[in-house]
Amino acid sequence: MKKLSDSNIKFVAGIFMISIFMISNSCSKSTAYNTPTTGNTGSTGGTGGPGANQVFIQGMAFNPASITVTAGTTITWTNKDAIAHTVTSDSNAFDSGSVKSGGTFSFTFSTAGTYSYHCTIHPSMVASVTVN
Numbered sequence: 001m002k003k004l005s006d007s008n009i010k011f012v013a014g015i016f017m018i019s020i021f022m023i024s025n026s027c028s029k030s031t032a033y034n035t036p037t038t039g040n041t042g043s044t045g046g047t048g049g050p051g052a053n054q055v056f057i058q059g060m061a062f063n064p065a066s067i068t069v070t071a072g073t074t075i076t077w078t079n080k081d082a083i084a085h086t087v088t089s090d091s092n093a094f095d096s097g098s099v100k101s102g103g104t105f106s107f108t109f110s111t112a113g114t115y116s117y118h119c120t121i122h123p124s125m126v127a128s129v130t131v132n
């Protein structure tokens with residue numbers, strides 16, 4: 001009889017230890033659920049693709065490679081790459097100079113025509129703006 005109650009105490013103590021472990025475990029889980037609040041800061045540039053009158057410089061290319069706008073429209077280029085690029089008109093109509101990672105360049109197209117442009121750092125990067 002005495003032996004039985006002794007092992008009962010050990011059993012209860014064991015359950016107690018397990019429940020302590022589970023409570024502390026669920027506590028760390030609930031703090032983990034709170035972390036997405038800080039994760040929101042990571043979505044700064046998460047608006048997807050370029051909007052109207054916007055060109056993304058992304059993956060060593062201009063996106064979209066050809067864009068058509070009406071005269072008087074301002075186009076903004078945003079450098080989404082980790083390295084610098086330029087937005088340079090083939091006919092010297094505009095030249096951004098070096099645009100750093102995360103930087104932007106804007107130009108207002110007041111005269112109709114087709115404007116081919118490139119990146120002077122990476123000559124394979126070519127694109128065009130058509131102004132109607």
Ligand SMILES: [Cu+2]
Binds near residue numbers: 084086119120121122
């Ligand atoms: Cu480039």
